Amino acid sequence: MSALHPLVFHPIFKDRVWGGRNLERLYGKQLPPEKPIGESWEITDRPEGVSVVAAGPLAGKDLRWLMEHHRQELLGAHDQSERFPLLIKLLDAEEKLSVQVHPPAAAAAGLGGEPKTEMWYIADAKPGAELYVGLRDGATREEFEQRISDGTVAECIHRVPVQAGDVMFLPSGRVHAIGAGLVIFEIQQNSDTTYRVFDWNRTGLDGKPRDLHIKESLASINFEDYAPRLIGSVYSRNPTLAVRFLVDHPLFKVDACKVKRGQHFYLRSDTFQILALLKGTMTIQYQGIDYKLTAGQFVLLPAALDRVTVNANTPIEFLQVQPGSGES
Numbered sequence: 001m002s003a004l005h006p007l008v009f010h011p012i013f014k015d016r017v018w019g020g021r022n023l024e025r026l027y028g029k030q031l032p033p034e035k036p037i038g039e040s041w042e043i044t045d046r047p048e049g050v051s052v053v054a055a056g057p058l059a060g061k062d063l064r065w066l067m068e069h070h071r072q073e074l075l076g077a078h079d080q081s082e083r084f085p086l087l088i089k090l091l092d093a094e095e096k097l098s099v100q101v102h103p104p105a106a107a108a109a110g111l112g113g114e115p116k117t118e119m120w121y122i123a124d125a126k127p128g129a130e131l132y133v134g135l136r137d138g139a140t141r142e143e144f145e146q147r148i149s150d151g152t153v154a155e156c157i158h159r160v161p162v163q164a165g166d167v168m169f170l171p172s173g174r175v176h177a178i179g180a181g182l183v184i185f186e187i188q189q190n191s192d193t194t195y196r197v198f199d200w201n202r203t204g205l206d207g208k209p210r211d212l213h214i215k216e217s218l219a220s221i222n223f224e225d226y227a228p229r230l231i232g233s234v235y236s237r238n239p240t241l242a243v244r245f246l247v248d249h250p251l252f253k254v255d256a257c258k259v260k261r262g263q264h265f266y267l268r269s270d271t272f273q274i275l276a277l278l279k280g281t282m283t284i285q286y287q288g289i290d291y292k293l294t295a296g297q298f299v300l301l302p303a304a305l306d307r308v309t310v311n312a313n314t315p316i317e318f319l320q321v322q323p324g325s326g327e328s
Contacts, residue, residue, distance in 0.1 A: 002305060013029075017038075045190065087191070099175065102191065119254055126182070127181075133160055134225040135225060140223075144156045173222035174225050187319070258317050271323050275298065276321065278318055281295070285310075
């Protein structure tokens with residue numbers, strides 16, 4: 001029998017110049033007062049922040065300790081990652097984020113960074129909200145570089161109007177920015193390398209312009225990535241548990257699920273799973289312990305667990321996240 005159990009962690013809040021207070025409004029997060037909170041790191045094994053278990057027999061242990069002492073039980077026998085391979089966040093973009101890019105694997109090492117591929121699930125969107133992703137049709141590298149110098153580079157970026165439930169996949173190398181008025185569930189490769197190419201001519205929380213990384217950005221951007229589209233999948237017609245396939249990538253696999261109130265189902269896998277609750281309340285039952293989740297909460301189910309029972313206390317919607325095949 002595994003020493004592990006379903007793992008719920010304390011969130012780690014990050015104040016950002018573009019952040020707000022919407023994680024408090026939508027999900028009841030206990031945010032630090034009077035700060036614009038842009039990110040809640042929900043499952044993280046990074047030097048900049050490590051998740052601490054919030055409940056159950058391992059409360060107080062952190063994800064770094066779990067990886068050092070129970071890596072195979074946590075990840076599964078086939079995953080040889082030294083750090084937990086994913087980073088799971090909630091983002092509150094009260095204002096626009098910088099225009100930025102994460103380096104692709106081919107360029108990252110030479111730039112001293114880490115590649116980062118990610119996915120955005122739009123949980124809440126104000127009217128008129130949009131994403132900036134890829135290049136607009138007809139934009140060239142030459143125009144892009146010229147507009148960097150005159151402060152109008154955003155005119156080169158493709159804009160996509162979005163609403164709650166929309167999903168965008170962002171491979172490393174795709175230039176992007178999150179527009180204002182969006183709350184996003186972000187599933188990403190465990191990396192925190194970001195190169196800013198434009199920051200809307202604003203100052204940071206310290207009153208000074210934030211650093212830009214023009215050389216690194218130009219070395220990372222895919223200049224053949226034109227007008228990417230939202231993921232167009234729809235839910236299956238299963239009236240009890242409907243599934244919408246979102247991403248099946250070597251780094252991670254993500255599906256969205258809807259379950260009717262009162263239903264229960266079982267989960268078992270030889271890899272870890274993460275459930276990210278979008279709406280409603282649910283209870284995870286394992287070895288006589290109940291773990292209740294509300295919207296905006298996450299649970300990590302280690303690979304070594306036997307069958308786990310999930311009960312939908314209300315109608316629920318959630319993301320099911322699993323590691324990818326690791327094969328490109």
